[in-house]
Amino acid sequence: MTDAAHNDPTPLEDRLTQLIRLKGPISIADYMSDALGHPNDGYYMTQQVFGASGDFTTAPEISQIFGELIGLWLLEGWRSMGSPADFNLVEFGPGRGVLMEDILRATRLRRGFAKAACLWLLETSGRLRIEQQRRLKGSELKPLWADELADIPPAPNLIVANEFFDCLPIRQFQRVERGWRERLVGVNDKGRLDYVLGQTPPPESYGLPGNNESEPGDIFEISFSAREFIGELAARLVEEGGAALIIDYGHVASGLGDTLQAVRGHNFWPPLSSPGKADLTAHVDFAALAEIAIDAGAAVYGPAAQGRFLERLGLALRAEMLCKDKPEDEQRNIRLGADRIAAPDQMGEIFKVMCVASPDFPAPAGFSDL
Numbered sequence: 001m002t003d004a005a006h007n008d009p010t011p012l013e014d015r016l017t018q019l020i021r022l023k024g025p026i027s028i029a030d031y032m033s034d035a036l037g038h039p040n041d042g043y044y045m046t047q048q049v050f051g052a053s054g055d056f057t058t059a060p061e062i063s064q065i066f067g068e069l070i071g072l073w074l075l076e077g078w079r080s081m082g083s084p085a086d087f088n089l090v091e092f093g094p095g096r097g098v099l100m101e102d103i104l105r106a107t108r109l110r111r112g113f114a115k116a117a118c119l120w121l122l123e124t125s126g127r128l129r130i131e132q133q134r135r136l137k138g139s140e141l142k143p144l145w146a147d148e149l150a151d152i153p154p155a156p157n158l159i160v161a162n163e164f165f166d167c168l169p170i171r172q173f174q175r176v177e178r179g180w181r182e183r184l185v186g187v188n189d190k191g192r193l194d195y196v197l198g199q200t201p202p203p204e205s206y207g208l209p210g211n212n213e214s215e216p217g218d219i220f221e222i223s224f225s226a227r228e229f230i231g232e233l234a235a236r237l238v239e240e241g242g243a244a245l246i247i248d249y250g251h252v253a254s255g256l257g258d259t260l261q262a263v264r265g266h267n268f269w270p271p272l273s274s275p276g277k278a279d280l281t282a283h284v285d286f287a288a289l290a291e292i293a294i295d296a297g298a299a300v301y302g303p304a305a306q307g308r309f310l311e312r313l314g315l316a317l318r319a320e321m322l323c324k325d326k327p328e329d330e331q332r333n334i335r336l337g338a339d340r341i342a343a344p345d346q347m348g349e350i351f352k353v354m355c356v357a358s359p360d361f362p363a364p365a366g367f368s369d370l
């Protein structure tokens with residue numbers, strides 16, 4: 001990537017610059033929404049996102065064991081609900097459909113699961129929906145697509161969301177001498193997008209840390225989208241039964257810090273540069289989501305470190321089974337993949353797994369040692 005290309009405004013930057021000049025700075029949440037989801041120029045609508053030729057790689061893209069173990073977790077969840085004859089099997093943000101393909105292969109172990117399931121994929125990108133359809137073409141279950149949670153009809157639910165919540169827009173607040181101000185996206189004197197601070201203090205109801213718990217320069221993030229989404233999800237689980245497995249990178253306790261990050265071509269990228277051409281995410285505040293789910297009457301398990309969770313589900317055993325009778329280089333790749341998704345210095349610690357369930361859902365596997 002040359003500096004010139006880096007410096008060329010994308011069509012979306014041009015549009016946002018005009019809008020900001022006309023109406024004033026926008027929130028980081030509005031910027032993220034457009035950068036990721038703008039119908040014509042949003043990142044997920046236009047870019048080759050995944051794999052070596054894309055921008056990043058997710059756990060199911062690294063090792064089939066990830067999806068297979070989650071498939072077994074879902075099978076056990078279905079059995080523990082009394083094997084209902086009709087239920088929603090749902091994935092939020094299915095990417096290229098790799099995770100669901102592995103889940104469906106593993107769940108073939110129990111006859112009746114696929115017959116009882118109605119497969120729903122919550123996906124915003126038309127381009128990725130086509131990839132998902134292509135990948136799941138041969139499966140017993142024909143997917144249906146939803147734009148939002150409310151599109152999925154009521155039924156007991158088994159849900160998985162891997163790296164979905166980190167895409168949901170966040171707002172940022174910065175401590176100044178006088179208190180907090182919202183960090184917004186404006187236009188600088190070179191005509192490029194840049195951070196500016198809002199003029200007015202945010203409402204007290206946002207619950208920002210007090211002056212003695214923060215100092216000037218600190219950043220606090222809130223994802224109102226994620227909070228609203230988890231509230232709706234938890235209410236449905238309480239009403240209809242079932243459980244959701246949420247896997248993402250993030251922090252166990254709410255805290256200070258700027259976690260907004262952009263990635264392009266497997267490298268970090270300035271978040272306000274090239275909107276629509278780079279992935280944009282923020283750490284998930286698991287503590288805030290758990291609190292909302294519990295307030296809605298749901299049960300919450302975890303968050304557990306992804307590595308420990310996968311080990312409890314049988315990662316080592318499954319890796320050894322896959323290695324059996326395979327040539328040495330394949331065995332090496334299988335073990336390397338298992339290590340990448342579970343080792344503490346790779347994805348095993350920073351990625352967390354949290355389960356939100358209806359109160360009558362039996363304690364799910366993976367959250368405590370037997």
Ligand SMILES: C[S@@+](CC[C@H](N)C(=O)[O-])C[C@H]1O[C@@H](n2cnc3c(N)ncnc32)[C@H](O)[C@@H]1O
Binds near residue numbers: 061125
């Ligand atoms: C980082 S990818 C995760 C892909 C997949 N779960 C995996 O593990 O490989 C994020 C996915 O969420 C989708 N997505 C992002 N924001 C969304 C939204 N607001 N509603 C529905 N899907 C969304 C993206 O299009 C993409 O499929």
